[in-house]
Structure formats: C-alpha cells, structure tokens
Amino acid sequence: MTESALQKLLLKRFLLAACTYGLVLLLVWTAIMGGHVLAPVGDMATGTGMLVFSQLVMGWVFLTGRNLRCRDPSLTECQVLLALTWQTWLLANLNQARGTFLVIYPLILMFGLFHLSGRAFVRCALLVFFSFTTLNLLEAHGGKLYDPPLAVLQVCTLFVVLAWLCLYARYVQASRLRMRQRRFALQAHQDTLRGMMGQLEELVATDELTGLFNRRHFLRLAGRELETMHMGVRHGLALIDLDHFKRINDVYGHAAGDQVLQAFAQVAQGCLDENAVLARYGGEEFVLLMPDCSADALVECCERIRLAFAGTQPSAVGLRVSALSLSAGMTLLTEGDDLDAALHRADEALYRAKRSGRDRCVAAWEVVDA
Template identity: 45%
Template sequence: MPVMDNNEQNFQRLRLQRFYMAQINYLISHSIVAVAWFADQFHGSGQMALLIILAGSCTQALFWWSMRSGYNLRFADPSMTSAQIVVALLLASWLLLYLGDFRGTVLLLYPVILLFGVFQLNRRQFITHAILALLCFSAVVLHDLFRRPENINPTLSILQLFVLCCVLGWLSIFGSYIRELRERLQRRHSTLQAHQETLKGMMSQLQTLATSDSLTGLSNRRHFMDVASRRLALLGPGEKLGLALIDLDHFKRINDLYGHAAGDTVLQTFARIARKRLRDEDLIARFGGEEFILLLGNASIDSLTQCIERLRQAFAECHFDSMPEGTRCSFSAGLTLLNPGDPLEARINEADQALYQAKDNGRNCLQIHPQAV
C-alpha cells in the first residue's frame, strides 16, 4: 500500500465513505431484482437474476479493494467517479432488459446514479454521462423492439425516453452548477486561509517587534520585565534566579571616536557572544543604550559569577575591524540573586548599585551586591 501523509489519508477515508454510501444503490438494485422475480416481472431465468447480482457484487468488491489497497491513487481521479458511474449505468441497463411493466419505475436508477458525481464531475463530464445513460436505455428499448416486439409499447418507450432525457438534462445543469458553486466556495476558503496566514505572519512580526530590540535581536526591556516577573512568581522554595546588570565600558567614547556604526557593531558583537554562551532557558535583554540585563535560571552566586566572567573574558578578546588594531572593549557588571517573593524592581536596583561599584573599582570587572552573598 502506498505511503500516504495525514492529508491524503483523510481524503482516502472520505472516498471510502462515499463508496459505502453508493452501495445503497446496489442494495436497492438487488432488492429490485428479488422483488421483480417474486412478482413475476423479471423476464429472465433465476440464473440470470443471480448473475446480475453477482456482477454488481464483484465490480464493487474490485472498487473496494482498489481503495483499501491505495491502488486508486495511481489514477488522475482517485475517487474513480467516472468508472463507478459507467459500471453502475451498464448494470442498471442490464437489469432493465429483464423488467416488464415495472421498468418505468426503475428508470429512477439513472438520475440516482448520476447524482454520485455531483461534487466530482464538471459540466462536460456530467453531460457525457447523461448521454451514456440515454444511450444505454435506448439500447434496451431497441433490444426489446427487435427481440421481443410483442412485449413493448413503442409509444410508452418513447415517452419514457423523453422524460428521462428531460430529467437527465436538468440534472446535468443542476449538478454542474453545484460543482461550480463548490469550487467557488473552495477558492474563497483558500483565499481566506491565505489572508489568515498573512495576518498571522504580520502578527508574528508585530509580536517580534514588540518584544525584541531591532539592533541586537535580543529581548527588549519590556519583554524582559514581563518574563522575569512570571519566572519569579513561579519560583519554588529554595530556588533562586541570577540577575546581572551589564554596562559596556566607555561606550560613548567609542561612538565619538569611531562613529555610531562602530558602536552598533560592538553592541551586536556582545549580543552574539551572549547568545552563544548562554543556555536556552537563560534570558538576556538590551535594557537601554549600552546596558544589558541577564536572568540566569536555577542559579547560585558562584554559577552567576562564573557565567558573567566567561562573558567578560570572551568579549574582551574580540577584535573589531572598525577600530584600530589592539583596541579592546570591556564591560562592568553588577550581580544579585532573586529569591521567591522578592520584588523585581528592588533587586534590579541592587544590581544597578553593584554595577556602579564595579565602575568605581576601575571597570572591566564584576561586583556582587552584599544582599546576594
């Protein structure tokens, strides 16, 4: 059986459901054979009645096997709509050959069979199948005319053919209209889905713009505060978060001496180093200007210190093409810890105090706030 994705499997189940519904027609046809036989309206042998039923059962078993095995997927129309309609028309015409006065009522089988193609056949195909149905019934009438002329009323047969022609003609127009209406609805649905996808993309871009810094790609201050507040609220007993406020040393002098493009490169380089060396669950954001803030998950003061020290050393080793050879950049950092129930703003102020202490100590270093020791 061919490998099918989920979408194709859903379509295949839908095709099988339509096939099972079509079996109601065959159940009706086989019942008609039995009723006609017992009512002495079947002008054939019992073997012929059984042969008609057997032919219908075998052809439907073949269609069922084709869908269950996935063989139908090799065809342009996996539903095999035309094939099923043609087989049903031929079997119905075969049955009509052996019916007497009962035949006029059973002509309803033709439009019922064509209804099977309402959602699959276009106008041309619908008309083609309607013409086939008329030709089949005409063949039945001609067969009776030449083989059993005593059992046929030519006027009645012509009237039946005329009524069938009118019904199938109207059904062709109605069926093709339904098909076109369905296609228009599908196109509108596809257009609506495309608009929805576009809207989702725009919303995603807006969300990104609202939560990230356009220069560095890091989270912005507002997003950091929202996330940090949620994580702080979820802290369990004994758990701690590390908080570090980082300020690039002498950043204004870099802008003044080498230009704002060089300053932007320094900011972007620091952001790239931070993303590369931090864990996925850690959060770093641009807090404003040349200032960054870091939230370290499941931290102790030792792990926080080691993390910031690795960042400081990696940043100090960077070379920038927009600045003279040997020019190095550095940062200062203030560190503290967050415990369950701590006010976030107060802890950020503590980290800021520690940062100022680090600057007073000569910059290019980190300072731990006394509260975190």
C-alpha cells in the first residue's frame, strides 16, 4: 500500500472515531438535560469544548501527515488512551447513569482490536479496569458512592467483559498472523508462478535452436505494430533465405546445418538495433521487421547482414565449406497494409533474388508504389 493510500485510510478511521465522539456527546448532553450529571452544566460545557479541541488537534495531525513520522502512523494507542481518559472523567461526573455509559469502555477498546498489539490491548484493558475501580474506591472512601452493591456488580461485570475482550483480541491477533503468513506464502507462490509463466511464454515465443523469435510470435508482434501505425510511418519487412542450405544438410549433415543457422542468428543480431525484430520463419528462412524505417535504411541493413554472413569463415561454424550466402526479399509496410499481403510481396522479391543468382537483396518497392 502506498503512503498516500495508507494516509487516506487512516484519515477515514479518525473521522469514524470523531463521529463516535459526536454521538457520545449527544448522549452526554441528553443525560445532562435529564439531570443524571453531578457536575455543573458549565463544567460539562468546558469539558465538551476541551474534548472537541483535542479532536481538532488530532485531525490536524492526520491532515498534515505528521502522524506518518510516528512509529505507529495510525496513533491507535494514543487515540484509545485519550478516549479512555475522557470516558473516565465522564463517569466521575455521573450518578445513576454511570452503568449506562459503562458500555462505552468496551466500544473504545473495540476501536483498537485490530490495530493494537496483544500487549498494548491488555495494557489498555488493565487501565480501564483500574481506572473504574479506583474511581469507585475513591468515592467509597469519601462517602459519595451512590449504591455500593451496584458498584461492585459493575466492577465485576466490567472485569468479565474486559477479560473476554482480551481473550478475543488474542484470538484475532493469532488469526491475523496466520492470515498474514498465508498471504505472504500465497504472494511467494504467485511470484513463482509468474516467473514460471514468464519462462513458459519465453519458451513458447522462442525458437529453440537459434534463440530468435519463432514464426507465431513474430506474426503477433508484427500484427500489433501494424495496428498501432500512424500515417506517414513506414516499417521495413524482409524475408531472408540461406542459399544452398539443403546442400549443406545433404553433404555435411543436419548438425552442420544447425551450426550454420546459429551462426546466421548471431551475425544478424549483431547487425540490428534494439527496435528491429528478427525471427526464424521456418527451416532456413528468416523474417525481419524494422519499425519506422525508410527504404534506404532497410536496404542498408539487409546488405550489412548479407555481407557479414558472407564474411563468416567456415571455421567459425566448425565446417569446411564454401563461403556462405543469403538472399533477401524486401518490402515496406504502410498504414492500413495487410501483413499477409506484405509477406507475399517480400516472398515474391525473395523469389526474384533466387532466380537472379542468389546472394543478393531485392526490393519490391514497385508493389508498394502501385
């Protein structure tokens, strides 16, 4: 989760807490109007103002992002302790309505159930119990306790509720830990699966012998390039065929032919830039796509590949054969062009190169211009 997304979530939690304060204040003033409060109305109004001021300060902290500097950006324990302080002060000023407002203690602890650590939650629960117990003991010592048996019952009930909440919080924390571990394990499995899928896609898209793209992947890439072409842009397309390759296989064996194919792939890749796409089209035939390419650049590139391949010494491929050569048929792709039609043009140009004596690059510009 990004820092901005986390801060947005924490601000929503704070607004939820602030709304809860507003509802509790509504109940408090209902109790005041009903005569259930011991303190003067002026003191309660002052307390209400201080509570609102404390929430405005907390809101300022969250809105300015200062909470992100803290170890716990949610400030959950701080908010819980602040709420417990105001709750204890409120109970100290109530008489018969104290039991009714006692239920707010568990509500405050529930706010920290999913964000406080186990120790912090128990620490807050102990603070609740000792605060309420101390409040009743002080009133009993001063002879101000309204109903001692009822106070004992309230203390015991609060102890049971707090004990249950602590046990439940421990269960929730353990469940969250298990869920987190399972999520991490699932993430690790997903990463492994993505890696395996990437390797599988690479295997599916790659010719095993030469390491170049295979025909299917090339057609997919070329089709995508055609779909995204803009007006005025041209792509270069060439079909390249290794001359007399069948003779090499017949005379020297298929292992030697494989070495020649690998040598061509290595030489051709060294002549291309990173934007060009070279693939094995089938057998000894290869296909080249050069995005955003002029006719002169395509001819120059194909000639560079032809000369580099011709200059490959037989020893470089482990053979003692005559000089290697290739023939190429070239064409240009324009916006709205059909890939099959372009491949057909390149194939016709390649056929003319073969008929003209091989070891040459022939263009099919007249087809495009027509």
